Amino acid sequence: MIRLLVVTVLAMASLSVQAGGLLVLGDSISAAYGIEKSAGWVALLEKELEQRCRDFPVINASVSGETTAGGNSRLEALLDTHSPDIVIIELGGNDGLRGLSPVAMANNLTQMIEKSRAANATPVLLGMRIPPNYGQQYTRLFEQQFRQVSDDKQVPLFPFFLEGVVEQGWLQKDGIHPTEEAQPLLKRHAVSVLEPVLPAQCGNGKGDEDV
Template identity: 85%
Template structure:
């Protein structure tokens, strides 16, 4: 009996020790495709929060080629393992590039939001757009899903995560993935929705966090 209690205590202590922080669930844009991982926007965010926050890690669970269905299938285990305070969902681009159903994408996003909240984590969305060659109707419907999910679920949203990247010419030769030069801008986009949610100890001055 004592041994069982000790095991349970250690499990709770271990969870408490790793609880909190930011979990980034994304695709190749967040996995730093084509550049050094240490130069990616997630790594830059981690560096900044290491300086600003105490014990508030950034966990990058992004996978190149990931769809919303794939992220949804992985999320429960990630929530259990990392117990994050904030979940950043940067998915949907591969759904669009593969011509998958925008409605199914929205359903997956909504489920990830619900799973995050059920695990006492606050979700945020980083939206995406796709090239116009997919047709006006599809591209419009695709873009609308992020706003619709954000409105329905009352989730912070950055509407187009790559805003400004194309205009600056900060795309790799494939015309899809951001270059190293774009990563500080992407970090800034993410922080614009994360900032109000960070713990007060991170010095954001907004008091949005609970710890």
């Protein structure tokens, strides 16, 4: 009985060591749709953090087709399971492509930010834009939500995650999803907003600024 108790305690201690790191909650762009998973921007980020950080795992919980409502409904369980230090929220594109309410999208983003903070995780937003054929009023309102949520909740934001991708012609045949060539650029976009909130063991994070 004592031996069983010791084994249980050691197992729990091992789990606690593995807790933390970075959780990516995204859609097909972060799920590496149409390309090898190992070539996706999240995998590239994981490789970089493996070199820079100590014991800082990357959990990619992205699902193709995910909306902000879907991500919001899944987030609590993910936070309970992984106890991340940072949560990257890369959602909203499918809300726009489906013509869903930008205000509802903003509410979902806000709830995900609040849930992350309640779980002692730092949230980061990767924003999105949609094609102009959805109408000027809708596209403007959609884009404004990311900035508004970022300002209201004081969350780091990269306004348009696909910035530079279209200009370079790095889109798959569907005209929506980035090609493999675009992934290093997407990784750099993510790192640009992650850098200030990375922990001390990652080198140039906020921990260094406090020294």
